[in-house]
Amino acid sequence: DTAVSQTPKYLVTQMGNDKSIKCEQNLGHDTMYWYKQDSKKFLKIMFSYNNKELIINETVPNRFSPKSPDKAHLNLHINSLELGDSAVYFCASSQGASGGNTDTQYFGPGTRLTVL
């Protein structure tokens, strides 16, 4: 059983399109995250949700919109895709919120997005 799963694994699309990436966790965790790993391998947090509430929103263009329909799911919708959006996007989850607790984050396998 995969703890944190993402779909799709690969996504190739044209500039200007709108796309979504889905994430599901079966660990019963309260908190989920989206990270972006760029071509230089830097991993940066984008968003975090705790019990479906947005708790971290980094300086991400508003073309990116996360949605959490329930605690087990956190989707990422991207409008008007740009070349610079090409990256690997990772979903993660933890029992509590990242600040102040000792819970480990569990990561999904990543979605490689290529914008042409």
Add this chain to the structure above:
Amino acid sequence: KQEVTQIPAALSVPEGENLVLNCSFTDSAIYNLQWFRQDPGKGLTSLLLIQSSQREQTSGRLNASLDKSSGRSTLYIAASQPGDSATYLCASNDYKLSFGAGTTVTVRA
């Protein structure tokens, strides 16, 4: 703004050697420091989490130390094996995880 640096960027050693991976961070007001492993095309796997009140944490052949006052953490991997080849990432945790760029390790058989 927290900045995390990992040195060296890459490391190649023969099997059996001990590995020493360094991580430094600029803001010592952290809750914990975490080490992850990333295999090519895969997600991250948590290796060790050191709370801010701890000096070190051990798991099998892995040992991580934390010196919060100087903003440094070191990951030691004893008796390296080819299966240890991967990229190792450290991340400091204030209210969010801030990652270094990683150290890519190759263990030669």
